[in-house]
Amino acid sequence: MVVHYRSKGLVIGKIDRGEADQIFKIYTRDFGKLSVLGKAVRKTKSKLRGGADFLYFSDIEFIQGRAQKTLTDAGLIESFPGLREDFEKMKVAYSMAEILDKMTGFEEKDERVWRLAGESFSELEKAEKGKAGLLYYYFLWNFFSLLGYLPELYNCSICAKKMAPGLLYFSPLEGGLICKKCFSKAQAAFQIDQDLIKILRVMVCKDWNVVSRLKTAPHLKKSLKEVSQNYLDEIIKKLI
Ligand SMILES: [Zn+2]
Numbered sequence: 001m002v003v004h005y006r007s008k009g010l011v012i013g014k015i016d017r018g019e020a021d022q023i024f025k026i027y028t029r030d031f032g033k034l035s036v037l038g039k040a041v042r043k044t045k046s047k048l049r050g051g052a053d054f055l056y057f058s059d060i061e062f063i064q065g066r067a068q069k070t071l072t073d074a075g076l077i078e079s080f081p082g083l084r085e086d087f088e089k090m091k092v093a094y095s096m097a098e099i100l101d102k103m104t105g106f107e108e109k110d111e112r113v114w115r116l117a118g119e120s121f122s123e124l125e126k127a128e129k130g131k132a133g134l135l136y137y138y139f140l141w142n143f144f145s146l147l148g149y150l151p152e153l154y155n156c157s158i159c160a161k162k163m164a165p166g167l168l169y170f171s172p173l174e175g176g177l178i179c180k181k182c183f184s185k186a187q188a189a190f191q192i193d194q195d196l197i198k199i200l201r202v203m204v205c206k207d208w209n210v211v212s213r214l215k216t217a218p219h220l221k222k223s224l225k226e227v228s229q230n231y232l233d234e235i236i237k238k239l240i
Pocket residue numbers: 156157158159160161178179180181182
């Protein structure tokens with residue numbers, strides 16, 4: 001007897017295969033990230049079409065074949081229409097889906113990652129104008145935290161002393177803040193604005209209501225982008 005597995009899932013990627021098939025990457029609540037074949041899904045008559053598409057949140061059902069999983073049913077729960085008509089939000093959604101894909105292994109169930117992804121996508125759907133960017137960083141830094149890659153934001157990553165106000169440095173390679181004394185022996189450390197450290201500390205508090213009220217000056221937005229990208233690149237190197 002063929003077992004039909006069911007779960008809620010978010011489609012984080014799809015590629016065409018053959019004449020009418022598609023391979024979906026779906027981050028599911030019960031099985032983690034899955035690669036599932038959607039047979040003949042590109043045909044107009046396909047009953048899977050309504051529930052299986054990029055960034056669809058759906059109830060999915062699949063069977064496990066010898067070589068791969070095959071989608072047997074997909075019922076749409078949420079298609080995030082508000083997100084799709086807003087370029088800024090869509091950009092953030094693409095980035096979040098890409099990070100979820102890049103930084104998780106297949107079939108590694110993680111309830112916390114599932115909840116963070118669910119919260120981030122539904123907040124993005126209803127986010128006010130201009131808040132989408134902030135939501136991306138909220139997702140990213142809390143994702144780092146869940147994966148165990150939270151940078152040191154209070155003590156020096158090398159000597160472990162509590163950071164005193166003044167000149168602060170940051171090194172993704174060393175794992176976070178670096179004090180003035182340790183700067184010369186730190187690898188790839190750069191100076192970091194004290195206000196940016198405060199923003200990062202709030203970012204990882206796992207509370208979007210607090211993070212959404214953050215006011216960030218343009219120069220801090222720029223450095224938040226640079227530090228986040230820098231840190232993300234470093235973690236991806238470690239994961240690969
Ligand atoms: Zn130090």
